[in-house]
Amino acid sequence: MRAAIFRKGGLVVDEMPEPKPGEGQVLVKTLACGICGSDLHALHHAHHMVEMTERVSQRASRMDISRDIVFGHEFCAEVLDHGPGAQKNIKAGARVCSMPVAMSANGMEAVGYSNDYPGGYAERMVLNEMLLHEVPNGLPTEQAALTEPMAVGWHAVQKANMTKEDVPLVIGCGPVGLAVIAGLKIMGVGPIIAADFSPKRREFAEKLGADIVLDPAKTSPYKRWTEEAAPEGYDPDSMMTMLGLGPQLRPGVIFECVGVPGIIQQMLEGAPKSARIVVVGVCMEKDQFEPFFAITKELNLQFVLGYSPEEFAQSLHHLAEGKIDGGAIITDKVGVDGVAKAFEDLASPETHAKILVEPWR
The missing domain is CATH 3.40.50.720 (NAD(P)-binding Rossmann-like Domain)
Incomplete structure (x- = not known):
C-alpha cells in the first residue's frame, strides 16, 4: 500500500507492507485523516518528542525514529475485513471512527506514532474492534475525521x-x-x-x-x-x-x-x-x-491532555447532530503525494485551519 512515511527526518511517499489484523482487530481503509499540530512537531522535533515521552512514562518509547513511521491519528475509515476473534458487530463497508489506540499482546500503542501501527497517512490501517464507532446520521466523512x-x-x-x-x-x-x-x-x-x-x-x-x-x-x-x-x-x-x-x-x-x-x-x-x-x-x-x-x-x-472514550463518542455525535460545523474549518484535501507540501502550508496561520489527507486519491 502507498503511504506518506516519516523516514530519516523527512516525509517520503513509498510502498509499504499492508498491515494484518490480529486478535480482535479489523483492517480498515483510510477515507480521510486530519493533519495535527503534533504531527508537525514530530516532523521537526521527533528526537525531543521521544525523549519527553520516555521521561514522562519512565519506559522506552514505542516510536523508534530510526525506522519508518506513518503519522495520522485524526481519521475516518471504512471497515474492510475482520481479524481472528472479532465479533463482527460492525460489518465490512461501514464507516467508522476510533480513538487512535492499538492494543495487542505487546501492550498499548499510539496509532500514528508507532512503527507497527501505521496511521491515517497510509491507505490502510489496523484498529481494535472494541474501540470502533460507526459514523451516525449520514455524517460526511470529512467531518467525521474531525472527531479526534x-x-x-x-x-x-x-x-x-x-x-x-x-x-x-x-x-x-x-x-x-x-x-x-x-x-x-x-x-x-x-x-x-x-x-x-x-x-x-x-x-x-x-x-x-x-x-x-x-x-x-x-x-x-x-x-x-x-x-x-x-x-x-x-x-x-x-x-x-x-x-x-x-x-x-x-x-x-x-x-x-x-x-x-x-x-x-x-x-x-x-x-x-x-x-x-x-x-x-x-x-x-x-x-x-x-x-x-x-x-x-x-x-x-x-x-489537560487528550480525552476519555466517552468524550470521544460524544464528540462524534456532536458533529453528527450539527452541534459543530466541522466543514467550516476544513480548508484543503490532499493525497499522500501532497502531505509534505501540506505540512509546509500549515506553518502559516493565514492559509489553513485543517487539511485532510485522503490516501486513496
Missing part, C-alpha cells in the same frame, strides 16, 4: 467544570482553540471571548461560535474580558468590592491554546482574581513563570 481533534477541546471544557456564570476567554484560535470554542458553544456558556493575532484564525473562531473575537495586538483580551464580566455597579476601587461585599466580576475561565513558552506567565499577569486557567496547548519546551502572581490572585492552574 474536537474531542480534545470537549475534554478541556469538561475539565474546566463550567457553570452558566462563567465567562470564558480562549487565547489562541488554532485547531485546539477552535475545538475549545466549539465545546464552549455546546455548553451554552458565554459570552465566549477569543483572541488571536491571525485574522484568518479569528474568522474561523467566529464560525465555530465565538461571540467576541479580538486581535490582542490592538485590544487586551483581559481588559475586554473584564468589561464583559463586570455587573452593573461594579467598581474595582470600591472598598466594599475589595472586601467582597459589593458587586463582583463573574467567574473567569481562561483557556491557554497556544502552547509556547511565556504564555502562562502572560496569563498569570492578565488573569482576574480567582480565575481558573486551563492549559490545553502542548508546550514541549522548558518554560518559567512567577508563582507570586498566581498566589496573590489565588488562581487555579489546570493542565
Whole structure:
C-alpha cells in the first residue's frame, strides 16, 4: 500500500507492507485523516518528542525514529475485513471512527506514532474492534475525521467544570482553540471571548461560535474580558468590592491554546482574581513563570491532555447532530503525494485551519 512515511527526518511517499489484523482487530481503509499540530512537531522535533515521552512514562518509547513511521491519528475509515476473534458487530463497508489506540499482546500503542501501527497517512490501517464507532446520521466523512481533534477541546471544557456564570476567554484560535470554542458553544456558556493575532484564525473562531473575537495586538483580551464580566455597579476601587461585599466580576475561565513558552506567565499577569486557567496547548519546551502572581490572585492552574472514550463518542455525535460545523474549518484535501507540501502550508496561520489527507486519491 502507498503511504506518506516519516523516514530519516523527512516525509517520503513509498510502498509499504499492508498491515494484518490480529486478535480482535479489523483492517480498515483510510477515507480521510486530519493533519495535527503534533504531527508537525514530530516532523521537526521527533528526537525531543521521544525523549519527553520516555521521561514522562519512565519506559522506552514505542516510536523508534530510526525506522519508518506513518503519522495520522485524526481519521475516518471504512471497515474492510475482520481479524481472528472479532465479533463482527460492525460489518465490512461501514464507516467508522476510533480513538487512535492499538492494543495487542505487546501492550498499548499510539496509532500514528508507532512503527507497527501505521496511521491515517497510509491507505490502510489496523484498529481494535472494541474501540470502533460507526459514523451516525449520514455524517460526511470529512467531518467525521474531525472527531479526534474536537474531542480534545470537549475534554478541556469538561475539565474546566463550567457553570452558566462563567465567562470564558480562549487565547489562541488554532485547531485546539477552535475545538475549545466549539465545546464552549455546546455548553451554552458565554459570552465566549477569543483572541488571536491571525485574522484568518479569528474568522474561523467566529464560525465555530465565538461571540467576541479580538486581535490582542490592538485590544487586551483581559481588559475586554473584564468589561464583559463586570455587573452593573461594579467598581474595582470600591472598598466594599475589595472586601467582597459589593458587586463582583463573574467567574473567569481562561483557556491557554497556544502552547509556547511565556504564555502562562502572560496569563498569570492578565488573569482576574480567582480565575481558573486551563492549559490545553502542548508546550514541549522548558518554560518559567512567577508563582507570586498566581498566589496573590489565588488562581487555579489546570493542565489537560487528550480525552476519555466517552468524550470521544460524544464528540462524534456532536458533529453528527450539527452541534459543530466541522466543514467550516476544513480548508484543503490532499493525497499522500501532497502531505509534505501540506505540512509546509500549515506553518502559516493565514492559509489553513485543517487539511485532510485522503490516501486513496
